Structure formats: structure tokens, C-alpha cells
Amino acid sequence: MIINNFLIPLTKVIGLKYDLSNTDFKTNCITMKTIKFLLALVISFSLVYCSDSDSGDTSPQNPDTESADASDNSSNPITTNENEGENPTISNNTEIVTFTKANNTDPKLEANQDRITDKVWITRGNKGEIYNIAVEESLTKNTSPIGTEWAIGTTENLSTLTFNSFRITLNSEIKDVVDKDLVLHLIEDDLYFDVKFSQWTSGGGGSFSYTRTLFKTPSTEAKQQK
Numbered sequence: 001m002i003i004n005n006f007l008i009p010l011t012k013v014i015g016l017k018y019d020l021s022n023t024d025f026k027t028n029c030i031t032m033k034t035i036k037f038l039l040a041l042v043i044s045f046s047l048v049y050c051s052d053s054d055s056g057d058t059s060p061q062n063p064d065t066e067s068a069d070a071s072d073n074s075s076n077p078i079t080t081n082e083n084e085g086e087n088p089t090i091s092n093n094t095e096i097v098t099f100t101k102a103n104n105t106d107p108k109l110e111a112n113q114d115r116i117t118d119k120v121w122i123t124r125g126n127k128g129e130i131y132n133i134a135v136e137e138s139l140t141k142n143t144s145p146i147g148t149e150w151a152i153g154t155t156e157n158l159s160t161l162t163f164n165s166f167r168i169t170l171n172s173e174i175k176d177v178v179d180k181d182l183v184l185h186l187i188e189d190d191l192y193f194d195v196k197f198s199q200w201t202s203g204g205g206g207s208f209s210y211t212r213t214l215f216k217t218p219s220t221e222a223k224q225q226k
Contacts, residue, residue, distance in 0.1 A: 095214040103205035107133060116212070117189050120147055126206040129167055129174055142167050151183045155194050155215035158183070175202045184212065192217075 099114035099122070106112060107123040113133055114122040121134040122145055131138065132145035140146070143165055150169040151161035163169070163185055170177055182195040192215040199209040 096211060098209070098211045100199070100209040101207055103201060103207040105206070107206070117186060117191070119188055120145070120186050124206045124208055127204050128206075130208065147187055149185045149187060151185070152181065153183055154181050155183055155192050158192065158215070175200065
């Protein structure tokens with residue numbers, strides 16, 4: 001009954017004849033198939049229309065709003081940090097490094113070398129004095145460590161110091177180096193360090209220990225920034 005109440009008005013709208021009193025079963029079946037087909041089209045069209053309506057707001061943007069947005073952007077331009085990419089400021093804190101080489105250890109191992117820069121790596125064999133293994137294979141008396149020069153004193157009196165090789169500075173009394181105030185100058189890098197040895201093994205073994213403190217000057221900080 002519900003279907004008939006729906007189909008009979010639909011047939012009148014679309015101009016088809018559907019007569020319940022008609023006993024021609026074939027005619028009524030054809031009419032029913034046509035109505036079902038048209039009904040399916042109507043439902044499909046309704047679904048597509050609803051899907052398009054829900055896809056989002058397609059109304060054009062208010063030109064006044066676009067203009068206002070553009071105005072806001074022009075009044076608030078993107079800014080960049082003028083210092084971006086520059087090296088950070090070097091701290092004024094003194095750089096202090098303590099290095100120790102144990103007895104009977106291999107000077108060719110990095111752990112047994114004080115790599116101050118890429119040009120100066122201080123170490124010592126199982127006997128003898130210190131040398132720069134970055135540029136020399138072993139100790140050379142009166143010249144090692146190559147690339148360095150030494151003076152007795154501190155960087156507080158730098159302008160009054162006299163520099164020479166490690167051995168000559170100590171007047172060949174290497175065993176007396178402990179607790180002596182020394183200044184190390186890396187010639188090529190032009191860096192100065194206050195150095196104080198706390199341990200030195202004589203007679204074999206090759207151990208030593210010292211603390212070095214970087215003497216910072218404006219030129220030193222400029223080199224550190226590069």
C-alpha cells in the first residue's frame with residue numbers, strides 16, 4: 001500500500017499510466033520497471049548533489065578581506081637576524097687543559113698525544129724529552145718540539161720573555177721541569193699558553209703531565225672564531 005501511494009503520484013508527474021485495476025500484468029510490469037529506473041536516477045542525482053554541497057565552502061572570498069590581509073602583511077614585513085650565520089662570541093673564560101701520558105705507552109696513539117692544534121701534537125717516547133709527533137717522528141734534541149718555542153715565566157710578563165727550544169730553555173735540566181712556570185708559543189698559530197708540569201718520569205717510562213692555560217688576546221679570539 002505504501003509503495004502504491006508513492007508510485008501512483010509519481011506516475012502522474014512523469015506522465016506514465018499505472019492502473020492497479022488493470023489486469024494486464026505485462027503492461028503493469030513494464031511500467032513498474034520504468035518507474036524504478038527513473039527513481040534510481042533521481043536518488044543517484046540527489047546523492048551526487050549532496051556530496052558536492054558538503055565538499056567545502058566554495059563561496060568567493062570577500063575582496064575587502066583579501067585587501068586587508070595584504071595590508072597587514074605589508075605593515076609587518078618578515079625580518080631576518082642580521083647576525084645570523086656569524087660565529088658565536090668567544091667566552092672570556094680561560095681555557096684550561098690537563099694532559100697526562102702514562103709510563104710505557106705508545107706515543108703514536110692519539111690518546112697519548114696532546115693535540116693542541118692540527119699542527120702541534122705533543123707527546124714523549126719511553127725516554128727523552130717531548131716532541132711534536134704531528135711533524136716529527138721522534139725526538140730531536142735542542143729543536144723539539146718543532147713548531148714551538150718556550151720561555152720561563154708567565155704570560156703576564158709576555159713582552160719581557162725570551163723564547164727558545166724546550167731543552168735550551170730548561171738549560172738541559174729537564175728533570176727539574178716540575179712546578180716551573182713556562183710559556184709555550186705555537187709559532188705558526190701564534191698562540192700562547194701558560195704551562196706547568198706536575199709530573200715527569202726520569203730514567204725510563206716516558207710519563208709526564210702538565211696543565212696548559214690559553215692566554216687570550218684580541219688576536220687569539222679572532223683566530224678561534226675562524
